Amino acid sequence: MGQASDGARGVAVIGGGAWGTALANAAAAAGHPVTLWLRDAETAARMQESRANARYLPGIGLHEGVRATTETGALAGAATVLLVVPAQTLRGVLGTLAPVLRPDAPIVLCAKGIERGSDSFMSVVAAEVIGPERPVAVLSGPSFAVDVARGLPTAVTLACADGREAARLSGLLSGPAFRLYHTDDVRGVEIGGAGKNVLAIASGIVAGRGLGESARAALIARAFAELMRFARAYGGRAETLMGLSGLGDLVLTASSSQSRNFAFGERLGKGATPEDAAGGKLAEGAFTAAALVGLARARAVEMPVAEAVAAVVAGELTVDAATSRLLSRPLKGEVE
Ligand SMILES: NC(=O)C1=CN([C@@H]2O[C@H](COP(=O)(O)OP(=O)(O)OC[C@H]3O[C@@H](n4cnc5c(N)ncnc54)[C@H](O)[C@@H]3O)[C@@H](O)[C@H]2O)C=CC1
Numbered sequence: 280m281g282q283a284s285d286g287a288r289g290v291a292v293i294g295g296g297a298w299g300t301a302l303a304n305a306a307a308a309a310g311h312p313v314t315l316w317l318r319d320a321e322t323a324a325r326m327q328e329s330r331a332n333a334r335y336l337p338g339i340g341l342h343e344g345v346r347a348t349t350e351t352g353a354l355a356g357a358a359t360v361l362l363v364v365p366a367q368t369l370r371g372v373l374g375t376l377a378p379v380l381r382p383d384a385p386i387v388l389c390a391k392g393i394e395r396g397s398d399s400f401m402s403v404v405a406a407e408v409i410g411p412e413r414p415v416a417v418l419s420g421p422s423f424a425v426d427v428a429r430g431l432p433t434a435v436t437l438a439c440a441d442g443r444e445a446a447r448l449s450g451l452l453s454g455p456a457f458r459l460y461h462t463d464d465v466r467g468v469e470i471g472g473a474g475k476n477v478l479a480i481a482s483g484i485v486a487g488r489g490l491g492e493s494a495r496a497a498l499i500a501r502a503f504a505e506l507m508r509f510a511r512a513y514g515g516r517a518e519t520l521m522g523l524s525g526l527g528d529l530v531l532t533a534s535s536s537q538s539r540n541f542a543f544g545e546r547l548g549k550g551a552t553p554e555d556a557a558g559g560k561l562a563e564g565a566f567t568a569a570a571l572v573g574l575a576r577a578r579a580v581e582m583p584v585a586e587a588v589a590a591v592v593a594g595e596l597t598v599d600a601a602t603s604r605l606l607s608r609p610l611k612g613e614v615e
């Protein structure tokens with residue numbers, strides 16, 4: 280599988296963290312030869328030797344069809360490329376590696392974030408780096424890396440502006456327990472993934488501060504309402520946001536300390552500083568919050584929960600002040 284008539288073969292996964300490793304395992308389980316590209320030679324050698332990723336996915340073996348390497352030449356023949364590095368590094372990593380990739384190999388963007396500074400969605404960053412002609416897709420949905428890597432049942436969405444390509448890629452990457460639904464709503468899918476990370480931080484704050492499960496349910500519902508407003512203003516479809524990359528991922532990420540974004544918020548709620556709250560782990564929402572709010576303000580989208588998260592993460596507002604601010608907003612109709 281994964282063999283094109285002109286010799287392009289297999290799947291390349293760029294980024295050897297939790298999600299990159301899990302997706303490499305999933306692609307191998309779907310029958311593809313997989314090249315897992317990392318930047319650090321020592322780590323790649325250790326992964327090859329131990330057949331595991333002890334730092335990011337402890338206790339989970341590397342599928343026999345996955346080869347970890349730092350050789351960029353090994354990416355050159357890949358028929359499909361998954362880009363799985365943190366959102367804020369996507370521009371740099373893609374810029375460095377794009378020249379070695381096949382120009383016709385679709386690049387599947389797997390990071391969930393918005394670029395700070397430029398306030399750009401991932402698909403926009405990719406188009407700026409590689410040009411608008413090369414095929415780009417976005418993969419997002421409720422999926423903890425550890426669940427996917429273990430082969431537990433998981434469903435996500437793959438979006439590509441070319442709907443037929445989206446269907447082809449979702450068939451190619453789906454496996455025994457990893458189901459990819461497809462759509463042509465790229466913007467909707469990337470908004471769902473990036474936005475839910477910011478909003479999950481708020482849910483974690485509510486849990487950490489001990490505000491109760493009723494407050495957390497209300498917060499999630501109101502957070503989803505603002506995510507829908509944002510998507511509407513930026514061209515994402517409502518039905519996409521009500522699906523896996525949106526409601527599905529918000530439910531997962533805003534309900535479990537297994538989520539790094541939720542755990543980040545939980546620690547903030549317990550009094551940690553924004554600097555300490557990540558605990559050395561990647562909490563994408565902390566980087567994306569300001570960009571999400573910037574985009575919302577630019578189109579006059581009301582996002583009080585995201586605003587509160589951005590202010591707390593920036594150290595401009597305490598958790599208690601942010602809570603009071605949200606509770607003292609004027610009462611309004613539920614659907615406005
Ligand atoms: N872990 C999960 O369950 C899921 C994560 N994601 C998304 O996937 C993206 C990556 O997340 P994880 O793999 O979980 O993070 P991670 O923190 O586990 O791993 C990040 C990896 O990227 C590498 N990296 C960082 N900067 C780099 C650079 N400049 N060049 C090359 N490699 C670089 C790191 O060395 C590390 O191997 C994030 O946007 C996240 O939101 C999406 C779905 C599930």
Ligand SMILES: O=C(CO)COP(=O)(O)O
Nearest residue numbers: 420421422423538539540
């Ligand atoms: O995106 C994820 C689940 O779908 C992973 O969430 P965290 O990055 O918060 O751990």
